[in-house]
Amino acid sequence: MAGSDLSDCIGSVLELVALGMAGDKDNRTSISYGNCGLSADAPEHYVIKEKLKWLDAEKVAMLKDAKVRNIMHNSLDNVMSNRVISCKTAKEIWDALKTQCMMAIKKNRRVVLVQEYEQFDAKVDESITDTYDRFLTLLNDLSLVEKEFEREYSNTKFLRALP
Template sequence: MASAQPVFRDGCSSNKPPCFIGEHYDFWKIRMQTYLEAQGDDIWDAVENGPHIPTTIINNKGEIKIKNSWTDDDKRKVLFDKKAKNMLQSALEMDEFFRISHCKTAKEIWDTLEVTHEGTIEVKRSKLNTLSQEYELFGMLPGESILDLQKRFSHLTNHLSALGKTFTKY
């Protein structure tokens, strides 16, 4: 008798990107970045820094190449953004997809989701300050179990990490 195959819920497979339905963005962002990085450094680079734009030097100036003059390397590098864009779109439910459907690049999708769910730089800075203060004053609540304390602490540090706070181990 064959053994039963494990059943994965949507987003719990290493082959599919984690699904984002509009809630818990900080959790999804960490998982999605890890997923994209696992597809290759070039894929994540396209998300973080934008797509490769094939250029050539003419008269000491960089000029964008016309598509029929792209080298095989240019074509390969341009494809990284298309793959990243596909992965990001595939990870979004309908409302989130329509929010980014106008975006032309993977970086634009990522940045749009980030501003939508984390806010502008000023909003992020304010959230970071508030959460940092909560971190500094963190303590056990009356009647709280160790498990609940750990869960609350992990949630707090994950929020801080998603906003760019780094922690050192000593």
């Protein structure tokens, strides 16, 4: 799934969630934490209450969490749905989708920047200082996406780019 398809999908899920819970802060909190009879600050090794002991508010929160999980799974294609199938709550699904999306965006950004680096050339009406500033900005952007070139290679690349 392309990055834009995933972001469109996530945007649609957010709209559906917002429509279903607009103005209901308590339920949004329950859903966002994937509450199933637990507080938001429950420890990692929590024990879920038996369903018979759930309060009415906990039942409503669990039902809404199940609805949001269902909407999310139905909104995703098979590949993405399989990646989040093991998530137990809507919050876990959201975090997994957000992580996948961020990784895809970072990877795509890296590819674009590397291509720009490989095709870097000085512009005809550009001074050496401006060309160097543009090249340095490109190198800094590349380092932000964890792609760096050896200094000697970069210096040679810059010199070759000059007219």
